[in-house]
Amino acid sequence: MNKENTIKVLREEMQSAFVRVLLKHGFDESRATECAAVFTDNSIDGVYTHGVNRFPGFVQHIRKGFIKINAKPSFKHGFGSIEQWDGNLGPGPLNAIKATDRAVDLAQKNGIGCIALSNTNHWMRGGYYGWRAAKKNCVLIAWTNTIANMPAWKAIDKRLGNNPLVVALPFNEEAIVLDIAMSQFSYGMLEMQLMKNEKLPVDGGFDKKGNLTDDPSAIIDSGRLLPAGYWKGAGLALLLDILSAMLSGGSATWEITEQSVEYGVSQIFICIDINKLGKDNSMTLIVSNIIKDYHRSVPAEEKEKIIYPGERVLTTRQRNLQDGIPVFRSVWESILKL
């Protein structure tokens, strides 16, 4: 971020600003606090795109009635260790927290548990729920579907969502958290590179002639985002959508797309309680030995450090907690006016 355009906001200050806005829009105090914490913590962890920068859009969605602020998930159907819940169009982060916690409960009872959540809203940063489950000694495998924003492999029209997938596990009192969308880059990333007048680090889509390109504006023009791993990410995106809709009985990407606005999405949360599988220290040893070997990787460029998914978060979190969260001045001003 350009220093002149950014300010630093302390955690408490950001949290209270969010709470104030949510209260003003009718949230009760405990839900305002919990929901604000998701946006604040995501920003603390450096995921600004799904934290502070996204907050104004979240409020817009509330004002337009796409998010029902008082709605809570309701139990639809269950069998053993899998349950279907209806999100009733409540705030995505609150619904996803509830679903994660319920999947953890089921895992604690049966080793593994699954919540299929229909009719919910954008969960912001999927990784948040991975860190949360990991604190309760659980593995989390979770994903969401989205509005169509990417063509199938070898197609030109958008029929797939980029359907982010989270895989997380506890590690060293913290967590290893992978949080990947099925497109190689998000539209947010394309727009950011465009603003900076920079190319993408690798090809991110096709131009209008059908050639692979690292030029963000050519990709925005064609609308042809590249699935991560070409046919592989496209295939996985399709399967994740099918499973979300089928297991939850909720909307699929094509139905969300027909609405024109992304709301009422479907999500899956699978938890495994690792305490049920062996002695805590043997698990820890297995993971730390893998990470030790991984860290021995020889970097292609001398100064590069080979890090695991979520490793960088720890440093960012520390720094942002201490120095405050860097925020675009314009974004912060718009939030204060909400």
Add this chain to the structure above:
Amino acid sequence: MNKENTIKVLREEMQSAFVRVLLKHGFDESRATECAAVFTDNSIDGVYTHGVNRFPGFVQHIRKGFIKINAKPSFKHGFGSIEQWDGNLGPGPLNAIKATDRAVDLAQKNGIGCIALSNTNHWMRGGYYGWRAAKKNCVLIAWTNTIANMPAWKAIDKRLGNNPLVVALPFNEEAIVLDIAMSQFSYGMLEMQLMKNEKLPVDGGFDKKGNLTDDPSAIIDSGRLLPAGYWKGAGLALLLDILSAMLSGGSATWEITEQSVEYGVSQIFICIDINKLGKDNSMTLIVSNIIKDYHRSVPAEEKEKIIYPGERVLTTRQRNLQDGIPVFRSVWESILKL
């Protein structure tokens, strides 16, 4: 395949040839039949690399003692709907069948079930178990770790396996089956393109100078296979390895790599019984509506057909069942001599 170098082998002929070889190597009749069927069916489905072409290597592994032909998986530990089994170094396909069937049992009892299998061997084609679980009305999410064959993102030495992931579900009396390794291409694919003197369809790795390339020989020289989706496939490969080893208590990629030979791998099988979630016809409708929309995709090139993972298999299966399975003459001759 070049027509002059290939012959067609009928299903029954292939199956009996495999059974004969396995019996000769000490398998009992029912295990020989079941194991042979995996190699035959994979070939019928067009996955020759993990069917007929792989059979001689499988027999080599038996002869060298890496595969214990009589070993069966044994129960280690269970809690609710998750169980750890020891594969006892038995034949990978037989162990994986047992693990799949047991995960289906658990799913039928509890909605969802998970088997973590340590100390097993190469399962050949992961998709096989997806088709199998789908026949029993289950979703399958399964993966295996492998020997290290791919560097971490931004690294040059191989520390990650390509750890294939399978996601499958029942559809139209058949299945949708995604079976993807975490490298963009396998070494087998590189070698095949090299033999044909052809480039890869997209970049598949780095050359020795660290540039992305579609030249198979440059990638074989550098040993730097490209993870599918760059950092995304690399991250997922790491997490899949950690989960396989941690949940099963088995070997991680680094330990398999220290052995120099790939045996004693770790695998995870998660099943969800969709009959427990709603009426069969509502599930079917959700999936067929998604596929209907997906098939409406506009192809970039006029004659291209946009197909879902596993769709092509149905045609190939039909053709190979009718006309026989195309096999390299040299491969078939070597099998007849085993």
